[in-house]
Amino acid sequence: MLGSLAALAALAVIGDRPSLVTVVEWIDYETLALLFGMMVLVAIFSETGFFDYCAVKAYQLSRGRVWPMIMILCLIAAILSAFLDNVTTMMLFTPVTIRLCEVLNLDPRHVLIAEVIFTNIGGAATAVGDPPNVIIVSNQDLRKEGIDFASFTGYMFLGICLVLLTSFPFLRLLYWNKKLYNKESIEIVELKHEILVWRQTAQRINPASREETAVKCLLMQKVLNLESLLRKMMKTFQSQISQEDKNWEQNIQELQKKHRITDKVLLVKCVSVLGVVIFMFFLNSFVPSIHLELGWIAILGALWLLVLADIQDFEIILHRVEWATLLFFAALFVLMEALAQLQLIDYIGEQTALLIKAVPEDQRLAIAIILVMWVSALASSLIDNIPFTATMIPVLINLSQDADVNLPIKPLIFALAMGACLGGNGTLIGASANVVCAGIAEQHGYGFSFIEFFRLGFPMMIMTCMIGMCYLLATHIGLGWNM
Known part of the structure; x- marks a missing residue:
């Protein structure tokens, strides 16, 4: 505003x-x-309680095994976010994922990061899955060029399916040396979590009055008592890391009572x-x-x-x-x-056109696809992909209408959509779903930092964008899907 x-x-x-x-x-x-x-x-x-039911079902299908459960959760998140808003999907999925991880004695941070990455990938598959796609299919000028809901979803869905197929093994490779299980017992982990939540609650109180000061002191005293209890438990604890949940059937019955279709x-x-x-x-x-x-x-x-x-x-x-x-x-x-009235968008379009005109005509389309794709991906990692997409659409339309450049509009728009959606995984601030997931996890005492997300999200972004670029080049340059 x-x-x-x-x-x-x-x-x-x-x-x-x-x-x-x-x-x-x-x-x-x-x-x-x-x-x-x-x-x-x-x-x-x-x-309806459908999202909670899906998460518990993933646990049941995996029979308590960690990696099958993570893969199923990521797949469900990707499918749901193709038809529902990414932010809403993560708002409903994050709390029940945290509860599942607590039952399995897993660190929820890594599971949540994997889920949100696949949410952003799945959101790119349809015209309503991600806000940049909504902006593209709602544009009247692009509608006249034949980019409507069906053609956009059909093209993107095929590409994102290829991206998903390669993303699962790559995620497993990234997590190869990650310690997903907590080193301590469930009781110690839950006690540590309780201490963290009580401390955060005490820190949020601003002691402006005598009553508030007394409440803050009581909370801090409770934290000290719990820390003393934790030290005693740590002395008597002998590490027994379970690589598989032996009581998964009993846990399923408890979870199904709490998280079911209402x-x-x-x-x-x-x-x-x-x-x-x-x-x-x-x-x-x-x-x-x-x-x-x-x-x-x-x-x-x-x-x-x-x-x-x-x-x-x-x-x-x-x-x-x-x-x-x-x-x-x-x-x-x-x-x-x-900005269009101020002719700023025209200026950006003219500079982009000059850059592309410098390329020989037989290589122009390939270079334009690569340029738009990677600029979109890297820009969307650092700024929100919604304003970037809104800025780039008129630039690309002007570019396609320039007789000297002679480029079709469809490959450029698909490259923009692919880069803007997949680029959101690059950093924690790249997509709204990332920020929402981190915020809810923080409220539950499992917040993750910018660097923690970057270590997993950025390599996934590079890999998925490479697959997306290969798909764009194969279809538009190799098969000539431009008309």
Whole structure:
């Protein structure tokens, strides 16, 4: 919002101040409607307990073995995030993953990092899995070029499947020397975790009054008592590292009581409506005479599910909608249009065109794909991929319309989508899902640092981008899928 305000101020200074009506018209309401509709659908979906059930099922299928369980959890996270928002997937998956790891005496940090990496990979597979993809398929200029929901999802889905196939063995290689099990017994680990949580609670209290000071002192005294107990337990402890959970059947029964599908009828309704909505997304691409945009389909699906689910308190559902994200998108559209009016985007496009023109014409498309892919990936590792994608779309459209460059638009847009989505795994701040997962883990006493994420995320980002680049070059240069 500050950025869009600054851009509007710059327009006013040069004497080209737009009216409020014009500024409001710059907002792409179809994208906002699509996001809002999907958020309402997921908010109702989360009431069923489906995500908890999936995590417990992964534990049951793995029969208490660690690596099969991690692989199944990552696969479920990738599949769900292809159709649901990445942030929502991690918000619902993180707490139950932590509980599973505590049962298995595992360090949850490494499992959560693996899950969020695969969430970002899976989100790239469809047009609604990741916000950059939503921006691309909602763009009217790209729609005219034939980049609609079906063509975009079909192309990206095939590429991401190849990326996933190579990601699982590479993840196992990265974790080869990682100590996934806690060295101490479950009792000691839980006591350490309890001490950490109590200490964090005490530190959050600001002793402004006598009562608050007394509470803080009581909490710190409790921490000291627990630390004394921990020292006694450590003296009598003899390390017995279990490489397999022997009591997995008993643990399954306990977990199934707590984490189960709470409303089967609502689950059937949610799956049915979500299936119809996704089917309509595809149908809209093939039958333009429907005259329903993606945003309208999502809104109508959300309203239909609200009626079917007989939601009495709509306020609860509205509280789960990420209003800050919707406001962010609205301000972003104003910012991008203002920058276009200031001719900054045209300038970036001209400089990119000059760089590509310097390449011989027979190699131009390959170099352009590689350049867009890696610039997108590295930029998305350092800044949020949403504003970067919004900035690059008009640049690439201008580039494809330049007669001297003579490049098709589809390979450039697919390279942008692949780089922006997969690049989010590069660092902890590369994607919103990473930050959300780290925040929830911190609340449970299992926070991980920027460096811890970087050590696993950045090599995965490089490897997945290499596979994605090979897929782009093979399809567009080798097979000529450009028309």
